[in-house]
Amino acid sequence: MNQNDTLIRVNGSGSGADAKRAVLTDERKLAELLGWASLGLGLPEVASPGRFDRLIGVRPDPKPRAITVVACGLRELAAAAGILTLARARPVGWLWARVAGDALDLALLTQALRNRPERPARLAGAIGAVVAISAADVYAAIQNSRHKQENSPATEEQPMDVKAAITVRRSPEEVYAFLHDFQNLPRFMYHIESVKPGAGGRWHWKAKAPLGSLEWDAEVTEDRLNELIAWRSVENSKITNSGRVQFSPAPRDQGTEIRLELHYDAPGGPLGDALAKLVAQGRTPQAKDDLRRLKQAMETGEVVRSDASPEGATASRLLKQRPAQPLDTEDAQSSARHMERSYV
Amino acid sequence: MRANVWSGRNTVQVENVPDPKILNSRDAIVKITSTAICGSDLHLYDGYIPTMKKGDILGHEFMGEVTDIGRDVGNLKVGDRVVVPFPIACGNCNACRAELYSCCENSNPNAGIAEKLMGHPTAGIFGYSHMTGGYAGGQAEAARVPFADVGPIKIENGFTDEQVLFLSDIFPTGYMGAEMCDIQRGDVIAVWGAGPVGQFAIASAKMLGAERVIAIDHVDYRLRMAVEKAGADETINFEEQPDVVEQLKLLTAGRGPDACIDAVGMEAEHGHGPIHAYDRVKQAARLETERPHAIREAVMACRSGGIISVIGVYGGLIDKFPIGAVMNRSLTIKSGQCHVQRYMRPLLERISNGEIDPSFVVTHRMELGKAPEGYETFKHKRDECVKVVLKP
Numbered sequence: 254m255n256q257n258d259t260l261i262r263v264n265g266s267g268s269g270a271d272a273k274r275a276v277l278t279d280e281r282k283l284a285e286l287l288g289w290a291s292l293g294l295g296l297p298e299v300a301s302p303g304r305f306d307r308l309i310g311v312r313p314d315p316k317p318r319a320i321t322v323v324a325c326g327l328r329e330l331a332a333a334a335g336i337l338t339l340a341r342a343r344p345v346g347w348l349w350a351r352v353a354g355d356a357l358d359l360a361l362l363t364q365a366l367r368n369r370p371e372r373p374a375r376l377a378g379a380i381g382a383v384v385a386i387s388a389a390d391v392y393a394a395i396q397n398s399r400h401k402q403e404n405s406p407a408t409e410e411q412p413m414d415v416k417a418a419i420t421v422r423r424s425p426e427e428v429y430a431f432l433h434d435f436q437n438l439p440r441f442m443y444h445i446e447s448v449k450p451g452a453g454g455r456w457h458w459k460a461k462a463p464l465g466s467l468e469w470d471a472e473v474t475e476d477r478l479n480e481l482i483a484w485r486s487v488e489n490s491k492i493t494n495s496g497r498v499q500f501s502p503a504p505r506d507q508g509t510e511i512r513l514e515l516h517y518d519a520p521g522g523p524l525g526d527a528l529a530k531l532v533a534q535g536r537t538p539q540a541k542d543d544l545r546r547l548k549q550a551m552e553t554g555e556v557v558r559s560d561a562s563p564e565g566a567t568a569s570r571l572l573k574q575r576p577a578q579p580l581d582t583e584d585a586q587s588s589a590r591h592m593e594r595s596y597v
Numbered sequence: 598m599r600a601n602v603w604s605g606r607n608t609v610q611v612e613n614v615p616d617p618k619i620l621n622s623r624d625a626i627v628k629i630t631s632t633a634i635c636g637s638d639l640h641l642y643d644g645y646i647p648t649m650k651k652g653d654i655l656g657h658e659f660m661g662e663v664t665d666i667g668r669d670v671g672n673l674k675v676g677d678r679v680v681v682p683f684p685i686a687c688g689n690c691n692a693c694r695a696e697l698y699s700c701c702e703n704s705n706p707n708a709g710i711a712e713k714l715m716g717h718p719t720a721g722i723f724g725y726s727h728m729t730g731g732y733a734g735g736q737a738e739a740a741r742v743p744f745a746d747v748g749p750i751k752i753e754n755g756f757t758d759e760q761v762l763f764l765s766d767i768f769p770t771g772y773m774g775a776e777m778c779d780i781q782r783g784d785v786i787a788v789w790g791a792g793p794v795g796q797f798a799i800a801s802a803k804m805l806g807a808e809r810v811i812a813i814d815h816v817d818y819r820l821r822m823a824v825e826k827a828g829a830d831e832t833i834n835f836e837e838q839p840d841v842v843e844q845l846k847l848l849t850a851g852r853g854p855d856a857c858i859d860a861v862g863m864e865a866e867h868g869h870g871p872i873h874a875y876d877r878v879k880q881a882a883r884l885e886t887e888r889p890h891a892i893r894e895a896v897m898a899c900r901s902g903g904i905i906s907v908i909g910v911y912g913g914l915i916d917k918f919p920i921g922a923v924m925n926r927s928l929t930i931k932s933g934q935c936h937v938q939r940y941m942r943p944l945l946e947r948i949s950n951g952e953i954d955p956s957f958v959v960t961h962r963m964e965l966g967k968a969p970e971g972y973e974t975f976k977h978k979r980d981e982c983v984k985v986v987l988k989p
Contacts, residue, residue: 422691507691538709549703552689554669557743558620559706559721561650561731574707576652577724577731578602579617579741 288336295329310375348394355387422508441546600737606644617741625745631758632659656736657683679749682937685721688747699934759956769940771797774908778856790860853900861891862909907932
């Protein structure tokens with residue numbers, strides 16, 4: 254997998270603010286530069302078209318001035334808005350629009366050259382500049398288009414931040430102790446197959462994925478007794494992720510407020526769909542279901558099962574539920590392993 | 598075993614299905630001796646409750662004999678005779694600790710759907726759509742009862758099934774409807790709907806000291822039962838007297854009832870042509886989920902400062918709700934699926950004391966195999982039907 258094709262997370266201390274800082278890849282950088290170029294050209298074209306025309310060697314008559322404002326200035330500002338704000342993550346369309354705009358500019362400038370300009374040298378210089386910019390635009394548009402094709406739409410996600418919270422009628426001490434042993438996580442996080450202690454205080458995570466499973470190592474980045482646990486995947490993990498869970502006493506005797514934050518990166522490249530699906534499972538509904546099952550396990554002793562969803566419900570398969578009828582013996586046995594997932 | 602399953606709008610059929618098994622350690626299996634069709638089952642039958650699936654076993658009013666228990670059920674043993682409450686409640690969460698059992702935070706595995714529709718999830722309910730958990734219901738020869746250490750109540754005296762069966766739902770539901778009215782000496786209570794729940798709301802309002810209870814319905818034999826069996830003092834048949842609000846003003850010398858109980862819910866029938874047609878069309882087109890005529894009327898009729906107690910079932914959204922009347926006349930709306938676990942013991946005591954014999958609502962007894970006929974009879978109020986009890 255080419256790291257340049259993806260957003261690389263800068264994740265210093267594992268905190269949310271740092272996690273959101275991302276380094277842009279080369280072709281995105283070029284796109285952004287072109288966006289600023291649009292702004293730099295568009296503003297003077299709109300604000301002072303007469304002076305602009307004189308600068309590029311065109312006679313400052315009313316007609317070229319109007320063309321400068323409408324056909325060039327506003328167009329450049331639109332491109333700047335598109336590339337820098339509206340479609341910042343995927344500016345491909347706007348880049349191709351810039352290419353079309355370059356063609357228009359060249360046509361207008363060539364036309365101006367034929368009309369016996371005041372200063373042909375300046376005009377020729379302007380044409381040269383536009384040709385150079387056009388080359389950059391075509392290059393950027395092609396590069397960004399290629400990047401778009403390499404990623405299926407599902408994997409084009411931005412890094413995902415998931416937040417969920419729940420109140421559990423247990424003390425912060427009990428909740429902290431239960432979650433501090435990461436081996437307990439698969440009891441209520443159904444897309445996690447196992448978490449096992451590894452070398453150097455790291456944890457080896459194994460997650461279910463559509464094509465087999467995904468594994469990575471994570472290290473605890475912060476650990477405050479009965480208050481907070483934070484972790485993140487180590488470098489070179491196939492799936493870049495981090496998370497933190499905070500505990501605080503709920504008002505009155507209502508137990509513990511648990512706040513969960515997860516950050517995922519969905520990398521492009523060969524793992525494509527499989528990763529995207531897995532990561533999609535980390536989205537908010539899934540996290541909420543995870544917390545509900547944690548609550549069920551801690552409050553009632555077990556994950557609660559109904560006939561329609563004997564393995565405990567998951568948001569992703571609400572539409573695929575069985576009818577509310579008892580399981581036949583075979584199904585009951587195959588889902589019996591969940592019985593072992595009791596808390597008490 | 599045999600069970601009555603939902604197989605589409607207006608269709609139920611009795612089929613052979615696998616026997617229930619223990620899935621959680623606090624489960625019990627109950628061999629069912631009596632089970633009833635509830636008015637709210639008709640909302641499922643009519644297709645107005647979303648998230649039903651073909652093959653879902655219906656039924657949430659049932660009782661029977663414990664035949665198997667999970668390892669963590671300490672209070673029951675095989676052979677015990679129990680009545681099972683319709684909401685499934687864990688007894689451990691903050692809602693259960695506050696006795697809000699029908700809002701249990703743990704018993705609905707499909708909490709995600711319920712949260713989308715209602716803002717927050719609600720408890721699991723037997724045989725009552727997937728939004729309430731997807732639990733197999735009790736119109737069957739046996740059922741799995743989760744949290745059997747919290748819900749079922751043991752019946753040790755020699756009561757008949759029909760005397761105690763309704764502790765599972767309609768008696769506590771009617772009772773809670775009356776309790777929410779905060780009845781004071783001299784209060785006049787109006788009850789919309791003289792179906793089974795309405796009958797118990799009327800009887801409970803009298804038990805709790807209401808001065809007068811007025812029953813409102815359009816089915817004569819049910820109004821007759823309300824007076825003769827449940828103890829209503831007056832009746833309004835809205836087919837004959839369509840302006841119910843005006844009738845109530847006449848009966849209360851202009852004050853209006855002190856509290857109004859809506860024991861009708863989402864599929865109100867009404868004589869008022871245009872308004873009924875409006876709701877009917879919108880409901881059929883799924884533009885609103887309810888035909889909320891009873892509650893609109895209750896709000897308009899209630900005295901200023903009074904209480905609207907809603908025990909009729911609603912599923913989603915209503916139109917043309919007179920919120921202006923609620924606000925400007927200081928009305929209070931109280932509501933809830935019944936927290937049955939809260940009421941089973943005290944109401945069993947009232948039955949033991951001879952204050953009430955709930956079996957008065959039963960009009961039809963059928964073999965489980967005749968469930969489809971039972972639904973049709975109940976739905977179309979044929980043969981003076983009020984309550985159907987099925988015997989597996």
